[in-house]
Amino acid sequence: MTVPLVESQSFPVELRPYLQELVRRVRSVCGVRVVSVFAVGSLALGDYRRARSDIDVTVVVDPALPDAAVLRLAEVLTDLECPAAGLELVLYDADVIGRRCDRAGYRLDLNTGPLLPHKASFDSARSPAFWYVIDRGVACQSGKLLYGRPVREVVAAPVFADQLAAVRASVREHATGAGHLADNQVLNGCRAIVFCRTGRWFAKRGAAHRIARAEPRFGPLVDRALRSFERPRAQNLSLPDSAVAQFLSWAGECVERAPRGSTDEFRSWGRSTQS
Incomplete structure (x- = not known):
């Protein structure tokens, strides 16, 4: 039985059948233990790019869901042909995602699809926390509901200081270059700086346009x-290694300078960096 998507009009037409089938399979495996299914990442921020973007989905379940069902879900979603670069799906227990947390905290982290190395992780203690903190921050701000309870009813917004720490960690990780396309290194850096200046999550392209206007020296890159x-x-186009390294060094300095104190101090700093 096809399950209508709650915010169907928010998603590209070509992805709707896939998302409907994903929700159907989640419900088939998890049954009444499903609390909510929603999109984060580029789908949530309105910047999905065909043949480039992943489909980022979060599933929230009742903690009583058996481990066997989590294993089965990883299997049935791996078998589902993905029309995007890949599926990045994270499953949380409702009592974990429902409280503020600076840990990864998932029960399943699944990557699958034509352009993603397959991964099915069931041990969140082995994963760096920052990507998951960022995703939960994006979810609270802009998550798009596929099925179940509204996003802001089930996700507790990460503490702002934890989101800043996650941004700093993401820039440091991208600066290593390991496994990242150069364009994504630059655009992630732009998004990180804009978050540190505004306190809001922007799509990578929107953040990049802001940085290009504000920092003409990096405009060509x-x-x-x-x-x-x-x-x-x-x-993808090649980018000069030296220019990328210089940009990422500057981005790292920017996010490291963001205040770790009060929200008022942060907002004052953000206004001064945009003047």
Whole structure:
């Protein structure tokens, strides 16, 4: 039985059948233990790019869901042909995602699809926390509901200081270059800086346009990263290594300077960096 998507009009037409089938399989495996299913990432922020973006989905379940069902869910979703670059799905118990947390905290972290190395992790203690904190921050701000209870009823917004710490960690991780396309390194850096200046999550392209306007010295690099981001991953444009390294060094300095104190102090700092 096809399950209508709650916020159907929020998703690209070509993805709706896949998302409907994903929800159907989640419900088939997890039954009444499903609390909520929603999109984060580029789908939530309105910047999904065909042949480039992943489909990022969060599933929230009752903690009583048996481990065998979590294992089965990883199997049935791996078998589902993904029309995007890949599926990145994270499953949480409701009592974990429902409280503020600076840990990864998941029961399942599944990557599958044509352009993603397959991963099914069931031990969150082995994973760096920052990606999951960022995703939960995006969810509280912009998550798009597929099925179940509203996002803000089930997700507790991470503490703001924890989101800033996650941003800093993400920039440091991207600066290593390991496993990242150069255009995504630059655009993630832009998003991190804009978050540190505004306290809000922006899509990578929107953040990049802001940085290009505010920092003309990086305009050519950011523009090339944006043009590359419009292309399929296999056809990405090369970016000068030295320019990328210089940008990421500057981005790291920017996010490290963001105040760790009160929200008022942060907002004052953010206004001063945009003047």
